[in-house]
Amino acid sequence: MWIAALVLVLVAVGVVMIYNGLVDLRERGDASWSDIDVQLKRRHDLIPNLVEIVKGYAAHEREALEAVTRARSSAMEARGPAARGAAERGLAGALRSLFALSESYPQLQASGNFSELQQALTAVEDDLQxxxxxxxxxxxxxxxxxxSIPSNxxxxxxxxxxREFFQAEESERAAPQVRLDDAGS
Incomplete structure (x- = not known):
């Protein structure tokens, strides 16, 4: 009888310990997702200022500016790690295009505000990573x-x-292909 009671107590203690460990990991996951959310919000908050500065120097680049604005809206509306990751990848691509476009405008590159925003976005990207x-x-x-057994x-x-991971797609992990044959066309 004592042995059965002891086994039952040990099983109950084990269940409680496993349960508490799972709760701890779930809460840490929720907290770390909140940290990602904060960094994404910081990035989203910088984008309107960036768009306004680029408009001042390259107003006729409307398509690129609208692409960034649309991508930002999509990223802000996305929910969950997978959807959020896909939307954020779209936003990152639009920002890369905008920064590549900005290289055609020396006055924009020389702008202190533009440089500050680029540095702020770089810092946010590092924190986000x-x-x-x-x-x-x-x-x-x-x-x-x-x-894992027995916690499963x-x-x-x-x-x-x-839980879902928040990660880059395989295509983003590969090094970009540079083609110089189309450059002069």
Whole structure:
């Protein structure tokens, strides 16, 4: 009888410890997602100023400016790591195009405000990369825990579900292809 009670107590303690570990990882994941959200908001807040500065020097580049504005709106409306990641990749591409376009305007490149915004965006990108790495590390640990025995039994019983990673697509990880044969056309 004592042995059965002891086994039951040990199982209960184990379940509680596993449950608390899962809760801890879930909360750290939520907090790290909030950190990503903060960095994305900082980036989104810089973009209207950037667009206004570029408009002042390159007003006829309307298509590029509108692409950045549309991409920003899409990124702000996206929900969840996968959708948010896709929208943010679109925004990053639009920003890259805008910065490439800005190289055609020496006065814009010389503008102190433009340089400050470029530096601020670079700092935000660095902070965002750190936040993304931490979120993905916590998500990996959480997902491993929800899929490993015996914690997967507790996870399933209490409704813990796997989380999505926030990452770049395979095409973004590859080095960009540079073609000089089209440059003079």
């Amino acid at each position: 750190r936040a993304r790495r931490y979120y993905n590390a916590v998500t990996r640990d959480y997902n491993i825990r929800t899929r 039994i507790v996870a399933r019983a209490f409704g813990f579900r796997a």
